[in-house]
Amino acid sequence: MKRTYGALLGACATIAFASVAAAETITIATVNNGDMIRMQGLTEDFTAKTGHDVEWVTLEENVLRQRVTTDISTKGGAFDIMTIGMYETPIWGKNGWLVPLNDLSAEYDAADILPAMSGGLSYDGTLYAAPFYGESSMIMYRKDLMEKAGLEMPEAPTWTFIREAAAAMTDRANDVNGICLRGKAGWGEGGAFITAMSNSFGARWFDMDWNAQFDTKPWKDTLEFFVGMMNESGPAGYATNGFNENLSLFQQGKCGMWIDATVAASFVTNPNDSTVADKVGFALAPDNGLGKRSNWLWAWALAIPAGSQKEAAAKQFIEWATSKDYIELVASKEGWANVPPGARTSLYENPNYMEVPFAKMTLDSILTADPNNSTVEESPYVGVQFAAIPEFAGIATEVSQEFSAVYAGQQTIDEALAKAQALTNDAMEAAGYK
C-alpha cells in the first residue's frame, strides 16, 4: 500500500514537474487593430489552458512588416509567432522561412478554414499561416442618401451604377461626397484599391511572360474612370486619403458610399464612434460585366518562423487563437459582432453570427475573390490586389506614387502609365524575370 502511494506521489510529482518544465514564454509580433487587441486581452485563457505565457510586441502595420522581415531573413529568432498577411506567406513559405502547419490537431479542424483563405496562405498545397481573421472589400453606403437620390442599391452593382449614384448623392453645399475611395500612395493603400478595381476592368499587372501591362487599354480605362468619378463626386484632396481618412469622413456623414475593407463595417456601424451607424447598407464591390469584381482578399494570419526554439508552444497558441472555441470565447465576452470574421466556414453557419448585419456580405465578398484566378486574362501571379512575388511591394509602391500624382493633378494619366510601364519592366528585368 505504502509503495502504491509512493508510486502515485512520484507520478504526480513527475507530471507537475513536466508541466512546469514545459511552460514557455512565447513572443508574438502583431499589428494594432481591434481584433488583435481583443486577442491580447484574452491571453489569460490560453495561459490557463496551457501554462504558457505570452509576450506581445504590437507595432504599426508597416513597421511590423519591416521588423519581422528583417528578423526572419536573418534568422534572428526574436519572435516565436509573427502576424503576417497573404502577401508574405507564400513567398516566405517558398523560401523555407516558415514552419508548415499541416500537422495541426484533429480538434482544430483545419478543413473548416475558408478555402479562399487557406489557398492564399499556402504554398505548393502546404498551409504556412493560420488565418486569424480574413477580409475582402465591399461597398458601404448610406441608405438614407441613396433613398433621397431616388435610387436603390443592387446587391451586386456595376461601376456605371456606382458612378451615377455617386453623382446623385453628392451634395457639396452640405459637405457630402458621393463616394470616398483610397488615393493614398502605397502598395497596401491606394495601390491595393486600384489594382483590385483594375481586375474588374480587365487589366492585369503582368502577362504570362512577366511583361508589364500598363500600356494596355484596360489600365487606361481604369484610371480614367477612377479619376473622372472622383473629380465629380469624391472628396477634395482624395490623393492623400487612405483607410483612416475615409473612415473618418464616412463616420462623420461626409460620404455617400465607401468601398473598402469589410472589417470597416464594424466601425461604421458602431454608434459610439459613427454618426451614421444606423443608416449603413452593404453591397458587393462593383464589376464591369467582365466576370471579375473589384474586391480584394486579405488575411491577417499567424505563422511560426522556421528555427523557432518554441515551436510546440507556438503551435498550441495558433491552434487556440484561430480555433472555433476562441470565436465562442469572444462572442461570450464581447458579442458576435466582435468575433474575428472571415476565417472559418462554421462561423457563417452559425445563426447567431448571421444576424450581424454585415456578416453575409462579408462572406459573399470573400467568396467572390479568388487569389489564384484574379484577372480576366490569364496572369502568372497569385494574389488579387497584389502579385505574390518579393519585388511587388517595391514596384507597386512606386507605381502607386505615380498614380497618386495623377489624382493630385500633378501629371496626366498617360504620363503616369508610361512611367509605371517603364519602372515595372526595369525592375522585373533587374530581378531576372525577363
Added chain:
Amino acid sequence: MARAVTPQRKIINTAAAWAVGLAIFFPILWTILTSFKTEAQAIADPPIFLGFDWTLENYKVVMERSDYAKYLWNSIIIAGGSTLLGVIIAVPAAWSMAFVPSRRTKDILMWMLSTKMLPAVGVLYPIYLLFIKLGILDSQIGLVIVLMLINLPIIVWMLYTYFKEIPGEILEAARMDGATLKEEVIYILTPMAVPGIASTILLNVILAWNEAFWTLNLTAAKAAPLTAFIASYSSPEGLFYAKLSAASTMAIAPILILGWFSQKQLVSGLTFGAVK
C-alpha cells in the same frame, strides 16, 4: 553701444517670440488635448479645441493594455546609459583634439560628423546580424552601445567646442603644479566645462529618448523603450488617435518635464561659445 529699445518694439518682439513659441509647441499641445477626447471627438471636423467633455478613458485603456513602467524604465536606461557612456569616451577624445591637436584633427572631426549622414537603414542588416551573433538582440546593453555610437560624433563635437573656449594656460598651470593628466582632466577641465557637459548630456538624453529607428528595429518584448510603446498604438486600419495621443503624451511627458526644468542650463550651455 546698446541700442535703446522702445516699448512698442518690445511689445512686438515679445508677441513675435510668443507666436513662434506657440507655433512650435502647438503640435504637442494638440496631442495633449486630443488625449483627453473621445475617439469621435478626436476626428471631429471642424476640430474641437477646448469645448469637449474631458475624459481620462484613453489613459485608463493605455495603462490597462500596456506595461508603461517597463517601457519607461527601458527608455531611462537606454537614454541615460548611452549618454553617460558617450560622455566618458568623448571627454578624453575632445580634450586631445582641443588641447593637443594634430594635423589631422579637423579631418577626424569632419569624418566623425560624416558618419551621421549615412542613412541608418543602410547598416541595419550588418548591425542586426552582429547583434544576433553577440546575443544582444532585444537587450538594453545592445541599444546603449548603438545609441552611444550614433550620438558620439555630436557629443565629441559639442565637448570639443566647449573645451576650445577654455584657456590652455589654466591646464598648463595645473601641470606645472604637478597635476597628472588624469587629475588635469577630472579636477581642472571637467569642473570648468560643467555647463557645456551638462547641456551635452541633456541634448543627448533627448536625442536618445526620441530615437525611433534602432529602438524599434533592435528590440522585441524585453528592451523596447517608449518609442515602441507609441508605435503599438498607431494603426493604418482603425481610428485610435485619442489613444495614440494618450500614449504619446505619456511617452514625452518625462523628457518634457526634464527639458522644462533644465532649460536655463540647456540654453546657457548651448550658447556657451557664442556669448564669449
